[in-house]
Amino acid sequence: MPADGRVGDGDVAGVDDDDVVDLAPPGQALVETNEGNEMRKVIVQEFMSLDGVVQAPGGDDEDTSGGFRHGGWQMDYLDDASVERILAGIHAAGGFLLGRGTYEIFASYWPHTGRQEAAAFAEPLNSKPKWVASRTLSGELEWEHATLLSGDAAEAVAELKAGDGGDLHVIGSPGLVRSLIAADLVDELQLVVYPLVLGGGKRILSDDGELRRLRLVEATPTSTGAIHVTYAPA
Numbered sequence: 001m002p003a004d005g006r007v008g009d010g011d012v013a014g015v016d017d018d019d020v021v022d023l024a025p026p027g028q029a030l031v032e033t034n035e036g037n038e039m040r041k042v043i044v045q046e047f048m049s050l051d052g053v054v055q056a057p058g059g060d061d062e063d064t065s066g067g068f069r070h071g072g073w074q075m076d077y078l079d080d081a082s083v084e085r086i087l088a089g090i091h092a093a094g095g096f097l098l099g100r101g102t103y104e105i106f107a108s109y110w111p112h113t114g115r116q117e118a119a120a121f122a123e124p125l126n127s128k129p130k131w132v133a134s135r136t137l138s139g140e141l142e143w144e145h146a147t148l149l150s151g152d153a154a155e156a157v158a159e160l161k162a163g164d165g166g167d168l169h170v171i172g173s174p175g176l177v178r179s180l181i182a183a184d185l186v187d188e189l190q191l192v193v194y195p196l197v198l199g200g201g202k203r204i205l206s207d208d209g210e211l212r213r214l215r216l217v218e219a220t221p222t223s224t225g226a227i228h229v230t231y232a233p234a
Helices: 080-092 100-109 116-127 153-162 172-182
Strands: 042-049 095-099 130-133 146-148 168-171 188-194 214-221 227-233
Touching: 042 172, 080 116, 080 168, 080 188, 095 100, 095 153, 095 172, 100 130, 130 153, 153 168, 153 172, 168 172
Parallel strands: 042 168, 042 188, 095 130, 095 168, 130 146
Antiparallel strands: 188 227, 214 227
16 A cells, blocks of 8 residues: 555555565475464465566655656546455455565555555554564554564564464565465465556566466456456465
8 A cells, every 4th residue: 555545556666685585495384383273374465467476566766766657547447346345455464574674655645544445454454463574674664553573574574373263364565475475475466456567566476487286266247347366376
């Protein structure tokens, strides 16, 4: 969501190498769990163009890094059903996983917004627990209920998955998302795919040469030509 708090945005601004976490070797379990216990899911929620770009969907100046000049591309495609569905996803989260850049923009806006139309989004974002992956932040975080992940972030996320509580939702933070996908820690990709091509920008999928098969869980078109689609590992 952009710093101006417009409804329906998916902020991904400020992403840098600080959002990329260290990983365990491929195929190595990050944490042991008790057999039979259902783990929390890590659910990635992103707004995406047809060419896979997730950068700055909600505002002109949301994230211009790399010379990106198409900020706010999502806004013309929002309808009431999409806004309700996006809001429901935020309320369903047991907590949020954020990279540093996304955390800093959220923390600078959501605790202070007085906009009535943003209140339904602000309440869960402010009140639910948030875990932040960063190599540069330290100490206690200012945003209420926000905690800095300690040590290896992938191991920390694996431990959170094995703990108690609701599902963990990742918003924005494409560098963190790429790392979690590489570590096989993502259980669902909940995407809104929009009918436009941006020609370049930040993406959540890496060019790492790895084959990853997915299965379709659900797909719902919108009145504006976008598609809400959910995938899970096959």
